[in-house]
Amino acid sequence: MPGSTEYDVIIAGAGPAGSTAGYILAEAGLRVLIIDKSTFPREKLCAGCITAKTVKLLQRVFGEGTADLRKGNIINFEARRYEIFYRDKLIIGRDTNLPFYFVERYTYDDFLLKKARGAGAEVIEGDGVEYFDADRNSIRTSSGRTFTARFIIGADGINSVMRRFFPEDKINKRHWQENLATGLEIFIDRSALKEEINHPLLCFDYVNYGYSWLFPNRDRLIAGTGGLNVKNRRQLLSAFRKFLSTLDIGEVRPRRIKGYPFPYGNFLREPVHGNIMLVGDAAGFADPLLGEGIFYAQRSAELASTAILNVMKKGMKAGDAAAETAREYIRLLQHCLYTEFDYALKTRNFIFNYFNKFNSLALKMLMTVLGSRPVETIHGLRSYRWMKKHES
Numbered sequence: 001m002p003g004s005t006e007y008d009v010i011i012a013g014a015g016p017a018g019s020t021a022g023y024i025l026a027e028a029g030l031r032v033l034i035i036d037k038s039t040f041p042r043e044k045l046c047a048g049c050i051t052a053k054t055v056k057l058l059q060r061v062f063g064e065g066t067a068d069l070r071k072g073n074i075i076n077f078e079a080r081r082y083e084i085f086y087r088d089k090l091i092i093g094r095d096t097n098l099p100f101y102f103v104e105r106y107t108y109d110d111f112l113l114k115k116a117r118g119a120g121a122e123v124i125e126g127d128g129v130e131y132f133d134a135d136r137n138s139i140r141t142s143s144g145r146t147f148t149a150r151f152i153i154g155a156d157g158i159n160s161v162m163r164r165f166f167p168e169d170k171i172n173k174r175h176w177q178e179n180l181a182t183g184l185e186i187f188i189d190r191s192a193l194k195e196e197i198n199h200p201l202l203c204f205d206y207v208n209y210g211y212s213w214l215f216p217n218r219d220r221l222i223a224g225t226g227g228l229n230v231k232n233r234r235q236l237l238s239a240f241r242k243f244l245s246t247l248d249i250g251e252v253r254p255r256r257i258k259g260y261p262f263p264y265g266n267f268l269r270e271p272v273h274g275n276i277m278l279v280g281d282a283a284g285f286a287d288p289l290l291g292e293g294i295f296y297a298q299r300s301a302e303l304a305s306t307a308i309l310n311v312m313k314k315g316m317k318a319g320d321a322a323a324e325t326a327r328e329y330i331r332l333l334q335h336c337l338y339t340e341f342d343y344a345l346k347t348r349n350f351i352f353n354y355f356n357k358f359n360s361l362a363l364k365m366l367m368t369v370l371g372s373r374p375v376e377t378i379h380g381l382r383s384y385r386w387m388k389k390h391e392s
Contacts (some may be wrong), residue, residue, distance in 0.1 A: 007031045009308065010139055010149040011121075012129040012162050014040065014113050017280030017297035018155035020061060022116035022123075024305040030312075032121040033147060035139075036156075037128025040113050044105035045185055045260045046294070047215045047222050049200065050075075052098055053380025054295040061302060062115055066101070074111050076218040077102040079199040082375070084367060086360035087205050088246045092367045098379045100200055102217050108294075129156065132165045134274050151308050151325065152276045155301060158261050160282035166273045176284065179266035181210060181291065183226035184240045184259050190220060192249045197221060203243060204363060208232055209352045210264075210291075212243040223247065226291055228264055264291055265345045269338075272326035277304045285337065288345040290378065296337065303332040343384035 009025050011018045014036035026032045058064045069075040079100045083093040117123050124141070131140040138148040154162030158180075163171070190196075203212040210227020225240040232239070240257065263281055265288035271278035279285065280297030287296065307329035311321050354362055367374065373387045382389050 004031070005145075005147050007033045007122075007147060007149040008312075009033070009151045009153060010035065010147055011153045011155055012036075012139070012160075013155035013157060013280075013282070014038070014116075014123065014125070015044070015109055015155060015157065015280065015297065016112055016294055017282075017301040018153070019109070019112035019116040020298045021153050021155060021279065021301040021305045022121040023112070023119045024061060024302060025308065026116060026119040026121040028305075028309055030308075032116075033124065033149070034113070034116060034121050035124045035127065035129055035141060035147075037126065037142065039125045041106050041110035044109060045183070045258050046105045047185070047213060047224055048103045048105055048108070048217065049215055049292070050101045050103055050294055051292070051379045054298065055101060056380070057295065057298055057302065061298075062112075069101075072111065074103055074108060075101045076104060076107075077198075077216050079216060081199040083199065083201050084363070085201060085203040086363055087203065089360055091360060091364045094372075094375075096372070096375050098375060098381075102215060104217060129161050132162065132276070134165070137275055150275065150321065153301070153304055154276055154278040154282045155280050155297075156282055158263060158281040160278065162276055163278060163282055165276070166278075170270050170273055171268060176266045178230050179228065179264050179284075179288070181226055181228050181262050181264035182232075182236055182259055183224055183262055183291070184236060184257055185222055185224035186244075186256050186258070188221045188223055188247070188249055193221070194248060203246075205359070206239045206243045207236060209348070212240070214247070226262065226264075262286060262291055262293060264288060265341075265348065267338075267341050270330065271333075272329060275322040275325075277307070277326065277329050279304050285341075288341055289348040289351070289384070292378070295380075300333070300337065303336060304329050307332060340384050343386075347384055 008030040009032050011022050011034045014034050018034055022032050022034045055066055081095045084091045127141045127143045129139050130142045138146055140146050154160050156162055198216050201214040206212045207225055207227035208231035212225040215222045225243055263284035263286040267284040271283035279300040285296040285300045286293040307325050310328055311325040376382045377387055
């Protein structure tokens, strides 16, 4: 139970973004409070794939390498092969030196929150943020408790409460809705599949502007389908069932299928208002082509924390500090994320428009010509901007 009502930073949301920010800021000696409506460990729908760039962030921020993550059962599976299908037709299958790692969000999120708590962040679970008072820089929780802070980080997901307090001119609602997607997922016991699958599968053409997937974990697999809402209307469930039928796992009961919204190109250009900074899904930060969200949640949290720490070193007054932090956060986003998002969005629109005309042949030709570059881009070794290698 927090012993104070005044903090340097309050973080709404204890997922990967909130816990990453909480850890960084508490490690730096700031008074940090993390608030989440859920009690951890908690179930979270997510395919659970983390790439090399995420592993690099975990090492940089938390000092946890892959050996540590395996030992702690945070990484529970890894694969050095992937396959891409067009419907049930294999387009390409390749081995790769860059492994894909898989986590269960139940374990991963709890691990990160414990890290933040261990660094000194105070945590309230089971009591979400309900109201923000801009005049007092304070928040009120669902149970009626009130806390104030110099800075507030909104890490409370795609249905962010903190985003509701932003003025309309900060959020292009049409752009947000046009690039909002829905994912459907089920868990499949390995025993239900006739064939042993130990690597990720991506399948195109079941949905418009999206794809289907089958990702392995140690004890089960995660099957999913996701795509833009405006391009699929109410056809997503039927598309998912068609995909599941190709897996030959028998009849799937409707209650086993879970759905969730996710950002798919609707990232905010100015995720700041007053002393609030939005990170992760709350700001629409996810890969506009593949929908990968874990890395961008943690990376944006790292950037927001860096902005706060950089400005606090200057000893500025509260109002000036909030404005300067907002500018610094946007500057870091422009330098580190927005170019990637812009080019990933262009790539997405080109690919899905092109495939609709030329089908599987276009996909096969593209993947053959590009070779290992797409996978290196996903892992963060290359940029979406012409797939150029990042400088070391």
